Amino acid sequence: MSPRHHPTHHPADATLLRLAAGTLNAGLAFVAQAHMHGCAQCRTRIAAFEAVGGALLDSQPPATLAPTAFAAVLARLDETPAPAPAPRQAKLNLPPDTVLPPILATCDIGPSLWLGRGVRFNKLRLPGTAQAGAPQTNVILVRAAANRPIFRHTHTAQELTLILRGGYTDITGQYATGDTAESDATLLHQPRADAEGCICLLAFEGRLLLTGWLGWCQRRLGG
Amino acid sequence: MIQPTGACVKAPVSRYDAKRSAARVPLSRVPLYWAALLSPVDITAPLDAAAQVRLIGLVAEAQDRQAFALLFKHFAPRLKAFHLRAGLADGAAEELAQETMLLLWRKAAGFDPARAGAATWVFTITRNLRIDAARRRQSPLPGQLPAWPEADPSPSAEALILENERAIRMRGALDTLTAAQRHVIELSFFADTPHSSIATSLKLPLGTVKSRIRQALTRLREQLGGEA
Numbered sequence: 476m477s478p479r480h481h482p483t484h485h486p487a488d489a490t491l492l493r494l495a496a497g498t499l500n501a502g503l504a505f506v507a508q509a510h511m512h513g514c515a516q517c518r519t520r521i522a523a524f525e526a527v528g529g530a531l532l533d534s535q536p537p538a539t540l541a542p543t544a545f546a547a548v549l550a551r552l553d554e555t556p557a558p559a560p561a562p563r564q565a566k567l568n569l570p571p572d573t574v575l576p577p578i579l580a581t582c583d584i585g586p587s588l589w590l591g592r593g594v595r596f597n598k599l600r601l602p603g604t605a606q607a608g609a610p611q612t613n614v615i616l617v618r619a620a621a622n623r624p625i626f627r628h629t630h631t632a633q634e635l636t637l638i639l640r641g642g643y644t645d646i647t648g649q650y651a652t653g654d655t656a657e658s659d660a661t662l663l664h665q666p667r668a669d670a671e672g673c674i675c676l677l678a679f680e681g682r683l684l685l686t687g688w689l690g691w692c693q694r695r696l697g698g
Numbered sequence: 699m700i701q702p703t704g705a706c707v708k709a710p711v712s713r714y715d716a717k718r719s720a721a722r723v724p725l726s727r728v729p730l731y732w733a734a735l736l737s738p739v740d741i742t743a744p745l746d747a748a749a750q751v752r753l754i755g756l757v758a759e760a761q762d763r764q765a766f767a768l769l770f771k772h773f774a775p776r777l778k779a780f781h782l783r784a785g786l787a788d789g790a791a792e793e794l795a796q797e798t799m800l801l802l803w804r805k806a807a808g809f810d811p812a813r814a815g816a817a818t819w820v821f822t823i824t825r826n827l828r829i830d831a832a833r834r835r836q837s838p839l840p841g842q843l844p845a846w847p848e849a850d851p852s853p854s855a856e857a858l859i860l861e862n863e864r865a866i867r868m869r870g871a872l873d874t875l876t877a878a879q880r881h882v883i884e885l886s887f888f889a890d891t892p893h894s895s896i897a898t899s900l901k902l903p904l905g906t907v908k909s910r911i912r913q914a915l916t917r918l919r920e921q922l923g924g925e926a
Contacts, residue, residue: 488915489908496887497825522814523868527918528825528887529818530868533744537775538782541792545770548799549763556804 482514482653486635490657491517495524502614502678505601506635506655509576509676513653565597567616573640573674584616591689593620593668599676614678619643619668626689627665631681634658641671745772747865750816758806770799773817777824784828784888794831798824815865871921879914882907 486494486507493499494507511517541547564584569575583600590596599614616639619625625643635657642651643666650656651669658664663686666673677683685693745753745768756765774795781791801823809819872880885896897904 489911492886492911492915495825497829498886501829522818523918525822526815526818526864526868527872527883528821529815529865530872531884531887532773532776532780532821532824533747533817534869534872535776535779535783538779538791540775540778540795544774544792544796545767548770548774548796548803551800552763552766552803 482510482516482651482655484648484650484654484656485514485517485520486510486655487657488520490633490635491521492524495521495528500633500678500680501601503633503635503680505578505582505599505614506637506676506678509578509639510637510653510655512576512578559602562602567597567618569618569674570640575639579676582614587618590617591624591626593623594618594625613680613683614676617673617675617677619666619673621668621670621672623668623672625666625668625673627663627686628690629663629684629686630658630660630679631684632660632679634677634679634683636678637676639674639676641673642669643667643673643675644669745769747815747817751811754802754806754809754816754819755811757803758809766799766803769802773802773820774799777820780824780888781828786828790831794824794827797827801827815868817865867921868918871918874921875914875917879910879917882910883914886911 490499490503490507494504499507507517511521562581562583564582565586567584567587579599581602585598585600587595587597595618597616599616601614617625621641635655636650637655638650638652640652642649642654644650645656645664645666647656647658647662647664649669650666660681684690750769750772753762753765753769756762757769777795777798778791781794782788786794798820802820805823809816814822872883875883882896882900885899897907900907
C-alpha cells in the first residue's frame with residue numbers, strides 16, 4: 476500500500492466495533508487490520524472503540540481470585556515464551572513497487588492457483604489456525620491482470636476486500652489502493668480490474684460462491 | 699534500566715548528565731514513578747488512570763515487582779469479572795486473568811501511553827488472549843490481532859495528558875448512554891456473538907439492534923468531541 480494514497484472506502488462502524496471487541500471473524504479481522512496499517516483514520520476510530528472496552532474493564536466490580544493467583548503469576552514472571560515458527564510463503568512475483576502491509580508477513584501463503592484468464596489467487600493461512608479443521612478463516616490473495624474481469628461471485632455471509640495495488644470497479648463503485656469494500660450475501664458482483672491491474676486481499680465468512688462456468692466447475696468439484 | 703536508587707531523580711547538573719539520563723528514561727516521567735511509590739498510596743483503592751500508566755512504566759523500565767503487585771491487585775480481579783461476565787467458566791476466567799497479567803509484565807515496554815489508556819491496553823491484551831483461547835477450543839474463530847507496533851520511546855507530555863483525559867472522558871461518556879444503548883454496547887463486548895445473535899437474544903429485530911449501536915456510537919463520539 477502506498478503511503479501517498481489516502482483510502483476513501485473504509486470498514487463500517489459495526490465491523491470495527493466487532494474487531495475492537497474481539498468478536499470479528501479471523502479472516503475479516505486480518506483484512507481490516509491490514510487496511511488499518513495504511514489508514515490513520517481507521518486507527519483512530521478503532522482506538523475509540525477499544526477505549527470503550529478499556530472503560531468497561533476498568534469499571535467491573537472486582538471478582539474474587541483464587542488465593543494462589545498472585546503467587547502463581549509471580550512464579551512465572553521469568554519464563555521466556557517459545558518463539559512462533561516462521562511462516563511458509565510461496566513466491567508471489569509481485570511488481571517490485573508493491574508495498575504489502577506487514578501483517579502479511581505473519582501468515583502462510585499457499586501456491587498460486589489459476590482462476591480464469593489473467594486471474595490467479597493464493598490461499599493464506601493465518602497464524603494460530605494451523606490446526607486441522609480450523610474453520611471460517613477464508614483469506615485469499617487475488618491478482619488480476621489489467622482490465623480483466625475478476626470471477627463473478629456472491630457470498631454466503633460477509634466479505635471484506637482490501638486493495639493492495641491498482642484497483643477495481645464493480646456495480647458498487649470504484650476502489651483504489653488502500654480501500655476496503657464490504658459486501659454481504661445480497662450482493663452478486665463481478666469486479667473488473669482497472670488499467671493498472673489489481674492485487675487484493677479478500678476475506679469471507681462462510682463460502683464464496685462462483686457463478687457461470689467457474690461456478691459449474693466449483694459445484695462439480697464439490698468446493 | 700533504572701535501578702531504584704535516588705540518583706536518577708536529581709536534576710541533572712551538566713549537559714552530559716542531562717543527555718545520559720534522557721537516554722535512560724524520559725526525565726518528565728521520572729518524578730512520577732517516585733510519586734507512585736513514595737506518596738502514601740491507599741493500596742486498597744482502585745488505581746486511577748494516571749497511576750496505572752506510572753506503574754506500567756515502572757514495570758517496563760525497572761521490572762519493578764512492587765508496581766506489578768499494585769497493578770495485579772487492581773486489574774486481575776476486574777479481568778476475571780470481565781471474562782465471567784462474557785460467559786466464561788470460573789476456572790477459564792481465572793486463567794485468562796492470570797495470563798493477561800503475565801503478558802502485561804512481558805509487554806510493558808510496548809505500552810505507549812500516548813496511544814491508549816492503560817486500561818484500554820490491558821483490555822486489548824486480554825481480548826487477544828480470549829481470541830486465542832477460543833481458537834484452541836475450535837469454536838468459531840474470531841480474529842487474533844497482532845501485537846502493537848513499537849511504542850514511541852518518548853511520548854510528549856501533552857500526548858500523555860490528552861490520552862489520560864480521554865480515558866477518563868470515555869468512562870464519563872459511557873455513563874451518559876441510555877440503559878438500552880449501554881446494554882447493546884456491553885453485549886458487543888461481553889457476548890462473543892455477531893450483532894444478529896444479539897438481536898436474537900434480546901428478541902429485537904436486527905435493524906433495531908444496529909440502529910441502537912449506531913446511536914450509542916454517535917453519542918460516544920459527541921461526548922468525546924468528535925475524535926472517535
